[in-house]
Amino acid sequence: GFHALIASGTTPKMLANENQACLIGYGGMLMESFVAIMALVSACIIDPGVYFAMNSPMAVLAPAGTVDVVASAAQVVSGWGFTITPETLTHIANEVGEQSIISRAGGAPTLAVGMAYILHGALGGLMDVSFWYHFAILFEALFILTAVDAGTRAARFMLQDLLGVISPNLKRTDSLPANLLATALCVLAWGYFLHQGVVDPLGGINTLWPLFGIANQMLAGMALMLCAVVLFKMKRQRYAWVALVPTAWLLICTLTAGWQKAFSPDNKVGFLAIANKFQAMIDSGKIPAQYTESQLSQLVFNNRLDAGLTIFFMVVVVVLALYSLKTALAALKVDKPTAKETPYEP
Incomplete structure (x- = not known):
């Protein structure tokens, strides 16, 4: 999902010709798979x-x-x-x-x-x-930082579009103050979660990883929905099934997983159930020896925040799915292609 939305903006910078897209794009995926194999081998030894x-x-x-x-x-x-x-x-x-x-x-x-x-x-x-x-460590840092850099840039552009509703000047990408404001807000956003993961008493991987997994695959579903809509607008709807079949699978899996992570009564699965378990420990005064009350309070807050974000992600995906359906149906009613690029705006 991250690659579909982020790399699609950076990959063209590496291409001199469209024919190179397969080598660069697919080759990049192969190289990342190689990194995953390296990680597994390293863990095994x-x-x-x-x-x-x-x-x-x-x-x-x-x-x-x-x-x-x-x-x-x-x-x-x-x-x-x-x-x-x-x-x-x-x-x-x-x-x-x-x-x-x-x-x-x-x-x-x-x-x-x-x-x-x-x-x-x-x-x-x-x-x-x-x-x-x-x-x-340096190898990993370069790998991670380039991904964070690309993600922050994309988030900044989207945030500036959103802020442009409030003030048109904030939408201008040639405005240094607007760029700095949007970049600072994006860095503060992911920096906050990075900090919370570092100081989380159970280790941030326990709370952030499920959220990352769900969100990443939701991004993939969103990207495929956009691809399907473009095919409809190009009057190539006979090929839309190529995008719609994996979209249906991804939406079923991610929305089901999101619902379970947010609302499951199992205190080993659901974010809210986990938060309620730790809150009950605080209320009863029965705090395990390995925790302090402040650590339990932090775990309660972190899990409730994760639940809120999971619900927010699910709402965004459902809304996008409805708008994609509306746009595709509108495109079917028109006899000619309606896909077009918007004019460049500084």
Whole structure:
């Protein structure tokens, strides 16, 4: 979904001819799949005890007030059946040049550690492990930052269109103040969620990943709806099924998943149910040892926010689907193509 809407704006900059679109676009997808395979291989070569020590929430590995975090993490993970010693965790941290590898969730550090040991071993010990670890971190940072940059640019353009309803000057992309305002608002928006993920007591991956998965596939469905509408407006509706079939599948899956994540009574699934579970702990005063009251309050807020965003995403998708249907039906009533590009506006 992200690629359909964001890369469609950046890919043309890499093309000298339309014939190159397949090589650049499909080739980019293949390269990203290669990165995913690298991540899986890197995770597989890491000792399971180290993997869980790196990717488990700090609140689980070492509750607030723990004196020796490394020893506590080793004891907890070993209790799960994956034996690991504090010395091993400390040794790996020293080798990669970090003060600690405990609860370094999110995937990037795990990939970096795995890549570091693979490259160190494959090249016969050329350069120490810490060099390859930081090389991998830099590799990931460039990969992530370029995606964030492209996403922020697209969000800024859309936000400026929206702000243009309030003030036409805010819509002008040649206006430096308007550009700075829209960019700042977009960065603050994703920066807030990034910060919330970092400070989340359970690790941001637990709350942000389901939201990301649903939203990303909803974007794919939205992109396919737009493709179908364009086909109708070009009077090529006989090909519209190519876009409509996957659209139907994506909408069924994402709207069902969104409903379940927002409203499921299961407190291991539904955002609101999870929030209610933690709120009940606060109200009863029965706070687990690994949490503080402020941490539980934060978890309540984060899950309610996720529920609100999920509902908002679902509403946007349904509204877009209705407008797409309306536009397609209107295009069918006209005998000639109605697709056209809007004139350039600075």
